Amino acid sequence: MKSTRRQALKTAAAPLLAACSTRARRPNILFIMTDDHSTRALGCYGNTLLRTPHLDRLAAEGVRFTNAFVTNSLCAPARASVLTGCYSHINGVRGNSELANAVEHLNPALPTFPQLLQKAGYRTGIVGKWHLSDNPTGFDYWCVLPGQGLYFNPDFIDNGTRRNFTGYATDLTTDLALDFLRKTPRNQPFCLLYQHKGPHRPFQPAPRHAHLFDNVELPYPETFNDDYATRRMAQEAEDMRFDISLAPDYKDLPTGLSPAERKKWIYQRFVKDYYGAVAGIDENLGRILDHLDKNDLTRDTIVIYTTDNGFFLGDHGWYDKRFMYEPSLRVPLLIRYPRLAAAGRVEDHMTVNIDYAPTILDLAGVPIPGMQGRSLRPLLNGAPPTDWRRSIYYTYYENSWAEMQKGAARSDPSFQYLTPHRVVPHRGVRTERHKLIEYYGEGDYCELFDLQSDPHELRNLYGDPAQASLTAQLRQELTRLRAQYQDSV
C-alpha cells in the first residue's frame, strides 16, 4: 500500500520534473562491476592481443583512471565497500564469509547508495553477481546469482525466488539488465548495478569465445618467474602459484613436460580462458551501450566500469588476488558522463573503491551521509583539488580475523584452512611512490617498496638503514590513515 502510494506520488510529480531545465535533470546511473578483472586484460589499459572495443569506447568517451585501488582485495569485502563507501572494519564484511561458516553481515546502520537513490525517487536494480550473505536491499528489482553462481545454465534469485535460467551467465545477466532498462519509465531516473560473474575462475568462456587464442602463444609477464627473494610472505603463498597449485585443475595436462614447460602450458590455458570470459563481457557491454544510444540515454547516463578487485594474471607466477601488491590492489576504472567529463581524458590521481558511492550520490544530487570515500566529481571535470589524497590505506583479513583475535597461531591447521591461498592478513599504506606493508602477528617483518625504481615490487627494502627515515614517515602516514578511517584494531 505504502509503495503504491509512493509510486503514485512519483508518477504525479513526473511531469513537473520533466518540465525542469536540463540542468535539473537527474542523471541515470549504470554501475558495471565485473569479478577479478586485471588491468592487464583491457585494450585501453595496454593489452594489444585481447580486443575489448566496447571497454575501449568507454575510455575514449570518458575518463580512464590509472591509479584506481581497492580497500581489501577480495570479492565480498570489495562489494561491501562499494555499496557503503566505507572500509571493511566499518561495514562489517572483512572476508568471503561462506568459507568459514562465520557469516558476516553488512552493517545495517550504514546506508548504501542504492538505498539512498531509491528513497530519492530513482528506480533501482541489480542483476548478476551479488556475493554478500544478506539479500539485496534498496532495489526495486533484483535478480542475482547465488554465491559465485555458474557460467552455464545458472540459477538466479529473482526478487527472492530461486529460478533456473538456460544460457550463459554473462549473456543472461545482460538480458536482465536490458529488461530492467526497457521497463524503466522515461520520466524516472534509474540506477542499475550490472555485475558480472566473469571473469572469476574457473573460467568458462562462451563457446563462441573459447578458441580466440588457439594459435597464439601469449606473452608472459615480466615477473612470471619471480623467485620471491626478500619477500617471505610471497614465498609462503604457494597456493597461488601456477607451477604448484593449479596442475590438478587440468586433467589434459600433457605428460613429460619439464616443470618450466608445465608452468607455461597452464598459464597459456588459464589466460586464454580468462580472455575468453572477458571477451564475453565486452561483447555484452556493447549490447548495453547500443541500447543507451538507441534510446537517447547516452548523454544523461553515468556509466562506471570497474571490477571488485585486481588480479595476478601470471604476475609473480601467481593467479588470484588478496595481496597489497600492485596487480591485486589496482583495478580498471572507466567513467563516462558526457555532461561533466571531457572525452578521452586520463586521470592519474589516486582513487579507492569507497569513492564510488559518494561520487554517485553527489552526481545524482543526493546528500552524502558519513561515508569514508570522497566524490570523484572534481577529478571527472578536470579540476582536482590541491588537497586530494596523496596516500591510500589497505587492509586484508580473509576469514582468519576472528581466529587471530582469539590468539590462533598461523601454524595452527585450522588457521591455514581459514586463510585460502595462505596469504597472511596485512595492512599498509601506498603513496604515489612508496608502499609499506605490515603483516599482522609477524613482529618486525614488514615490506617496503620504492615503486619508482622497483615498479614490480621485487626488492623489499624494509630494515635497510638507508631507508630508516622513509620507513618512519610511512609508519606515521599509516598511523594517520588508521586514525582517519577509525581503524583502531
Ligand SMILES: [Ca+2]
Ligand atoms: Ca573478485
